[in-house]
Amino acid sequence: MQHRSYPTQPPTPTPPAVPPFALHLLHGWWIASCPECGHEHGRSRDQEAAERTGQRRRCPICQPERPNRRTLQLRPGQRIRFATVDGTTHNVTVAAIEIRELHLCSSDGSCFVFQLDPGEPF
Numbered sequence: 001m002q003h004r005s006y007p008t009q010p011p012t013p014t015p016p017a018v019p020p021f022a023l024h025l026l027h028g029w030w031i032a033s034c035p036e037c038g039h040e041h042g043r044s045r046d047q048e049a050a051e052r053t054g055q056r057r058r059c060p061i062c063q064p065e066r067p068n069r070r071t072l073q074l075r076p077g078q079r080i081r082f083a084t085v086d087g088t089t090h091n092v093t094v095a096a097i098e099i100r101e102l103h104l105c106s107s108d109g110s111c112f113v114f115q116l117d118p119g120e121p122f
Helices: 047-056
Strands: 022-026 029-033 040-044 079-083 089-097 101-106 111-115
Touching: 022 047, 029 047, 040 047, 089 111
Parallel strands: none
Antiparallel strands: 022 029, 029 040, 079 089, 089 101, 101 111
16 A cells, blocks of 8 residues: 655745844943834843843833723613713713714613714724
8 A cells, every 4th residue: 555645735934023122232231122112121231131121011102001091882771870060970871872972861861962073982
């Protein structure tokens, strides 16, 4: 009995891993910085220490840990509480979310309609 080997697909090349930091030697100091904007993560006389610093820190400019503002994800039927400018609070249920309007209704029958800015997520 003969066995034939069939040609197989060559392995797909994996893209080279891009380090999350750039490393420079400047006047005897190893400097780990962001490769995109150049923000300095840390510096050390020891190259390995600078590399560890670059690997464990993220750039606060290019990759902020938290977004600049909080966004609220709403769904119909969700109960929320909000306060108006005059300081009164309202417990309401999200009735509908349309393209540019948010409809909130309270248990007493009053409803609020908010116009949404199309450029802002909510």
